[in-house]
Amino acid sequence: MKQQFLALSSLFLCIICSIETQAQQTPAFHIGVKGGANFTKTSTESSSLEGKYGFGYQAGVMTRLDIGSLYLQGEALFNKRKTSYDTKDGGSAKLTWNAIDLPVVIGYKLIKTDDFNVRVFAGGVYSYAFNNNVSSSQAIQEGFKKFDKSNIGITGGVGVDYKNFTVDLRYENGLSNISKEFKSKPHSFSLGIGYFLF
Numbered sequence: 001m002k003q004q005f006l007a008l009s010s011l012f013l014c015i016i017c018s019i020e021t022q023a024q025q026t027p028a029f030h031i032g033v034k035g036g037a038n039f040t041k042t043s044t045e046s047s048s049l050e051g052k053y054g055f056g057y058q059a060g061v062m063t064r065l066d067i068g069s070l071y072l073q074g075e076a077l078f079n080k081r082k083t084s085y086d087t088k089d090g091g092s093a094k095l096t097w098n099a100i101d102l103p104v105v106i107g108y109k110l111i112k113t114d115d116f117n118v119r120v121f122a123g124g125v126y127s128y129a130f131n132n133n134v135s136s137s138q139a140i141q142e143g144f145k146k147f148d149k150s151n152i153g154i155t156g157g158v159g160v161d162y163k164n165f166t167v168d169l170r171y172e173n174g175l176s177n178i179s180k181e182f183k184s185k186p187h188s189f190s191l192g193i194g195y196f197l198f
Helices: 002-022 138-143
Strands: 028-043 049-067 070-087 092-112 116-135 150-162 165-174 185-196
Touching: 028 070, 028 165, 049 092, 049 185, 070 116, 070 185, 092 150, 116 165
Parallel strands: none
Antiparallel strands: 028 049, 028 185, 049 070, 070 092, 092 116, 116 150, 150 165, 165 185
16 A cells, blocks of 8 residues: 555656646647547446447547647547346346546647657546436346436546547546446447547
8 A cells, every 4th residue: 555655646746747847838729529439338246247348439529738748638528328238047138328428638648749649648537327228127127227327437548649630549437336236337448539620
């Protein structure tokens, strides 16, 4: 625990020093559009269910504040999420829902040129879910009937920029349950392609 605390403290100190160095440079603000695909599954503590990844899509807008090699990026994305389950008795179930996701990440450009960047980033995300639907047995439907609409999670990944185009590959881990009965938390990978208008 002490080693983890020291490592985390060192990381924050490096970030603060870097921010102070970068703050002397003129920040640049960008707005763009983004779309892509997501692959989502939900973990569960139920021994009768096994979650599987399902294919969905996303679209929305993004903003980025560049401060030298550092940047702060916020997004507002509509996500269509799908996942499925295999049940212990040999059956299956499908769960779909819509979500408005609001991720905010801090990133660092490992390679930074005028036209090309390679980035890493991490941050948090708030998600508001709606229109959830389960096609399955009555027992599973009851478990997801009280779908928790507000969720928070953490996210991180890598990205590449070429001129005004940007590509992100990220992983998102839900910290709160969408179904308290099954202790079900969403996990997803997403591939997003964006274009900065300016």
